[in-house]
Amino acid sequence: MREPLLKVENLKQYFPVSRGRVFKAVNGVSFEIYPGETYGLVGESGSGKTTIGRSVIRLYTPTEGSVHFNGQEIAGPLDHAARTMLRANMQMIFQDPMSSLNPRKRVGDIIGEGLDIHHRASDRAQRAEMVAEMLEKVGLSSAHAERYPHQFSGGQRQRVGIARALILNPKLVIADECISALDVSIQAQVVNLMKDIQAQTHCAYLFIAHDLSMVKYISDRIGVLHRGYLVETGTTEEIFDHPVHPYTKSLLSAVPCPNPEVEKRRTSVSYDPREEGIDYALGTLHALEGQHAVLATEEELRRWTGA
Amino acid sequence: MNEKAILELKDLDVSFRTNAGVIHAIRGVNLDLQKGETVAIVGESGSGKSVTMKAVTGLLDENATVNRGQIHYRLAENGKEEIVDLLKLPKKELRRRINGRHIAMVFQDPMTSLDPTMPVGKQIMESMLLYGGRSREEAKARALELMNLVGISDAEHRMKYYPHQFSGGMRQRVVIAIALSGDPDILICDEPTTALDVTIQAKILELIKDIQKRMGLSVIYITHDLGVVAKVADYVNVMYAGKIVEVGNVNEIFYDPRHPYTWGLLTAMPDMDTDDDRLYSIPGSPPNLLHEPKGDAFAPRNAFALAIDEKAEPPLFKISDTHYAATWLLHPDAPKIEMPPELQARLERERKEAAKYLA
DSSP states (O other): OOOOSEEEEEEEEEEEEETTEEEEEEEEEEEEEOTTOEEEEEOOTTSSHHHHHHHHTTSSOOSEEEEEETTEEOSSOOOHHHHHHHHHHEEEEOSOHHHHSOTTSOHHHHHHHHHHHTTOOSSHHHHHHHHHHHHHHTTOOGGGGGSOGGGSOHHHHHHHHHHHHHTTOOSEEEEESTTTTSOHHHHHHHHHHHHHHHHHHOOEEEEEESOHHHHHHHOSEEEEEETTEEEEEEEHHHHHHSOOSHHHHHHHHTOOOSOHHHHHHOOOOOOOHHHHTOOGGGOEEEEOSTTOEEEEOHHHHHHHHTO | OOTTEEEEEEEEEEEEEETTEEEEEEEEEEEEEETTOEEEEEOOTTSSHHHHHHHHHTOOOTTEEEEEEEEEEEEEETTEEEEEETTTSOHHHIIIIIBTTTEEEEOSOHHHHSOTTSOHHHHHHHHHHHHSOOOHHHHHHHHHHHHHHTTOSSHHHHTTOOGGGSOHHHHHHHHHHHHHTTOOSEEEEESTTTTSOHHHHHHHHHHHHHHHHHHTOEEEEEESOHHHHHHHOSEEEEEETTEEEEEEEHHHHHHSOOSHHHHHHHHHSOOTTOOOSSOOOOOSOOOOTTSOOOSOTTGGGOTTOOGGGGTSOOOOEESSSSOEEOOGGGSTTSOOOOOOHHHHHHHHHHHHHHHHHHO
16 A cells, blocks of 8 residues: 555634634545645635645644645644745645736746755756756746746746746645636646646646546546535546536536537536535545545435445 | 628727737627527637627727727617617717617626625616616616526515625626616627636526527627537637637537637547547647737647748638638648547547437
């Protein structure tokens, strides 16, 4: 059995709203990511997928639960060594490249900042060389290091974001909706690039998105989130070919396909947990065949699987 | 203008003055909309699809110049029909007579198109009170009716809600209700579902379709999502660099595309059955229209480009009565070039799937 690179157990993330009231953004989510694989996290806005990414990389302090990364517990207070390890080995690509790149810094300095902080380059020449190499790797040219973010197109800017995340050779990259803001023809370019880089460096991705067809394409395994609960998880085939949870089914039925005769006749399946009488808090994660697991009570599981 | 046409764009050409120079954003666009039909304009950002519709509604920015072209609209008012050129109408008259009452628009992001300081009921009633000649009571009754029509339950109570009290999907329903409040005959939807989740996206599209049928609306969709187009459109216009490069009915575009750019768009969209290791992508990025493209604007990104593409711009070649594409590949003297095999395989699969329904 391989050791997971990241093991999230019973992660809870609450936010105080006002005195005595909290908003429960993430309610006891558990999943694992193995080295070199891509785990896709899908769900609608407000389902907690971005929160999970931010809790894991410790932009938030998890309320409860454990996050085990690279052989170390990182959910609790972090000492200096643990923080350095985390920052060097886990990186993030953000959704909107324009708002996540400092407009007053040259691209070379944006990408090189991680090298400076972690003292990875011995002198300026080596730093420039590493930045240039990284730029080439993401399909830009080394001359681009002198430019500012506004001089790039959207797709190129996202490449800069990817270069910044990858310069330290992280083991895990959290990609939070990193292609949603891009044009269709550019999305494919960026996804292909991410796949190529993964093949070279064997980094793992936590790919957060709401576009199911892209998630299907890039992920090895998928977790489906709804209202802060992980309702179903499994390999890509298990989720797409044999969805069990009604929410997953409704999500799949809503994916548009480029086939007009089929698309015009299809109506999406609506889903409301209250109408169906499903209370996520009562369910437990039931393992099905293979890696497939679904959040359900005993009775719901019988109903959905028809067993 | 033929009998059934309600809107007709003829050779529309628009440019913008900027500090960097003149941007030639729309380079001769022709477009027809027939009564009761749905037309989609597809393209990447910067292709000019939004600008085209802004020209129709008179919302072009100050620095825009319309170089040439006409926008004919069949104006039906007080039982009379006349054809007007929207570009010739003074701005004031366009605002007073056309916008909202005849041509209404649904924008992309409901959070920015609604007033956060005004209850939604009041926002729906606003234009009815200003132009509709209705009394307060009548306007309120109509607003309730509209809210029910767009699927907002408990309308009486929710009229007093502010936009922030609604979810994204509900907000977009409010925006649609506002657009419908003037009883328009054309509804222009500019990326109406891009800011929404997939599950809600499907619901909103089904809603617009349903309303269209009931009210006999003609709808123009502006989108970059081919899945949306497949679901709603009767006719499709594919736009690239300020030009329409392929036009046809929805089946012609999806089952028999002819322009390499349309091929690229279709192949780049992963469908649920894509198993390839690499996703096909169109190389490069759209041209900067600050510099007038020489020849075919798509040629630098086109793997199938011919030598002539660099010299002369291809005209629209006719494929069928409804299907046209602007690519030299359709010229009788052009070498026979087939679409990429992965797209061919996919279209084959899709046609088979579709045949099940057509039989």
